[in-house]
Amino acid sequence: MTLLRVEHLSKSFGPSSAIENLSFAISPGTIHSIIGPNGAGKTTLFNLISGLYRPTSGTIWFDDADITALPPHRRARCGLSRTFQNLQVFLNLSALDNVMVGYHLACDGRFLPSLLRLPSVVRRDRDYREQAVALMRFVGLEAFVDAAADAMPYGALKRLELARALAVQPKMLLLDEPAAGLNPKETAELDFLIQQIAAQGITVVLVEHDMRLVWSVSNHILVLDHGRKLAEGTGWEIRHNEDVVAAYLGEGGRHR
Amino acid sequence: MSADFLQFLFSGITQGACYALVGLGFSIIYNASQVINFAQGEFVMIAGMAAVALIDAGAPFVLALAAGVALTVVVGVALEKFAIEPARNASVVTLIIITIGASIFLRGAAELLGGRGFRSMPAFSGNEPIVIGGAALLPQSLWVLGVTVVIIFALGRFFNSTMHGKAMLATAYNPVMAQLMGINTRLVLSLSFALAALLGGIAGVLIAPLSLTYSTVGVMLGLKGFCAAILGGLGKPMGAIAGGLLVGVSEAMTAGYLSSAYKDAVAFVIILVVLVVLPGGLFGGRSVERV
């Protein structure tokens, strides 16, 4: 049983190829990590899965449907959600409204009911506002419920993106370097948070450089190098894979 | 080739060269600052008005032209110093409105000092047309084309072989990196406005004998120069030149063969069609949004 299946995926920008003939599958209910040196194509892969980039060739299956040609907002509807390496918080909105945008698909996004502020719209908005507050509490942002997004510190914005991504009520959550810029204490909290999210049945996929976090949370690891699959397996398998040790961990011993 | 066609081509290329010079100004300022300077057309107007006023006051012809262009450069640098620099980091729309405010201010100043009337400037070398293949070419058109070609080559040399030119290119490519490399990006900004004003000013004195000068002569010229710059792909100098010529020639052909009433609409129809097909302009390439 697989939730996400990527088949022979390639993406090139002009002459240079960022992802080359990549195939892998992710089963539901697990925590996956995608690792690899800078420029290995990890973020490009996330952009392909979430639909911000169109692949040059190959197919992406999600939940047994071919989503290769779907635009990003339709993929969100299928149950895909993500955070960004370079924060993409809506800085023109309040923190709470950022999370409320996450509930967009659950709210009534039609024009006339909103224009006339029909009671049904107001009621549903109020319900989801309560849920959004709960979600902010869940990610540890209870102090920022009334804050404007542009007045929040970096670490809090990362959590805000996480809360917004969870509000989409996804089957699969893609986290792009969630630990980047966090101190060890914050990373430990993140570790716990990711486990809690997975425990709710949401499949988590992370791109991460912090190897301590990767070893700690991942059930399954995919190693990329120059857009190709170098290895895949459990943490133990990866740590004892000669190719990986040579190509990545060897020169990048600092990551341990 | 029929004489008619040749005639339209001559006038189209002449007009196109002016659009190209104005479009180049847009591109140069955009490269240095990401600002679209809606007062670019006013540079053309200032040089023309000032030169005509000086000639009427009895100044020697060449001196009047030089003074008109020089005044335009001063205005360009002042615009950057007093209106653009204090508003660095403002949003795109805010900057657009600041430059539009500047263009209104400059038109107001021109009306105050030079009046609202239409004034003409004598041609540089007489009005005796040269007949080529049955079509008449005014000597002034040759001036416009010749000077434009010289400017294009001079700009190419400036950008590729001088310190200031390379600094401007580097700033366009990556402002933060340029600053780290020790390039004075503020100077580059002033320089870009000076250069854009210089180009606008030269265009202004070149076309004054062909089109009369008046306080609002720069409005349409500015918009069509913007068209030329966008058509070629914003920030691409050669694109702006190609865009300018394309707009000029299409206009002349439309006026000649279809309807002179809709001549002014041609540039905008072309730009809409091109942008729908190629959202980055003819030479802009496709950009990928990084997240």
Added chain:
Amino acid sequence: MASLWQPRTGGLLALAGVVAGLPLILPNAFYYDVAILVGINATVCVGLNLLIGYAGQISLGHAGFFALGAYASAILTGDHGWPPLAALAAGAVGVGVLSFVLAQPILKLKGHYLAMGTLGLGIIISIVLNQEAGLTGGPDGMPVPSLRALGHTVAGEHAWYALVGLVLIVSVWLTLNLIDSPVGRALQAVHGSESAAALTGVDVIRYKVLVFVVSAVLASLAGSLFAHYAGFITPAEASFARSIELVTMVVLGGMASTFGAVVGAAVLTILPQALTAFQDFKMLVFGAVLMGTMIFLRKGLVPTLAGLIRNRMRSGRA
């Protein structure tokens, strides 16, 4: 009713209060005329602000839609004898369809390219209105019959003031509804980050097109009203200068502030009247005021003032 004390409701009540109270101090027909023009401009700007301030797009061609509404009313009532309300509705529907069709390709453009696209659109409309003299009277303009509906004719400054005031208040009310709704949040999300908005399920193009059409239709309705009020229209209503004037009102008042749009419209409608005292210096002063405000009050009048008041209150409490 606790909702009465929300800023939204409070602001709307304040606006209604100002509209209702102004007649007490407006001394003569000239001032009523200025007030009516403020109301018409403000109605356009409230819609345009949805597009510019909230959704983060730009249009340098909205005067085109205003003028199309005006000419639809003028031509259909004057030349074809349509009832004014039917002509107004037909203009709005026509502009809605036109803007819907054009918005799909145009709103794929970003930044300066979008500015160019909308600018071109506005100028083409203006040139057509100038050239099709058989239909529009050309540069000389054309007369417009007065507004008649339900057996009554809207005539005189008091009736027009009441009508325009009502239209403005309803427009502001609907706009405020929209902003504080899933649609409004989606629009602001598109402004904040298109990628992130799309990945929360927001159909970015759909909402961009929606807000463009809404702002165009509102401009068309205001244009129809203006045509009947003024009794005579010219293609100058579609000019680039007029488009810029509308955008400037929005930005000057404060982007993403509905009341800012109203204040911006008021300031920039009244300022030229006030500047007539400067005669020849009018343009010079107008340009300088525009530049100065944008340089020093970058966020626009209303957000800047609101920030000042908030700071004052905070320091007063401390």
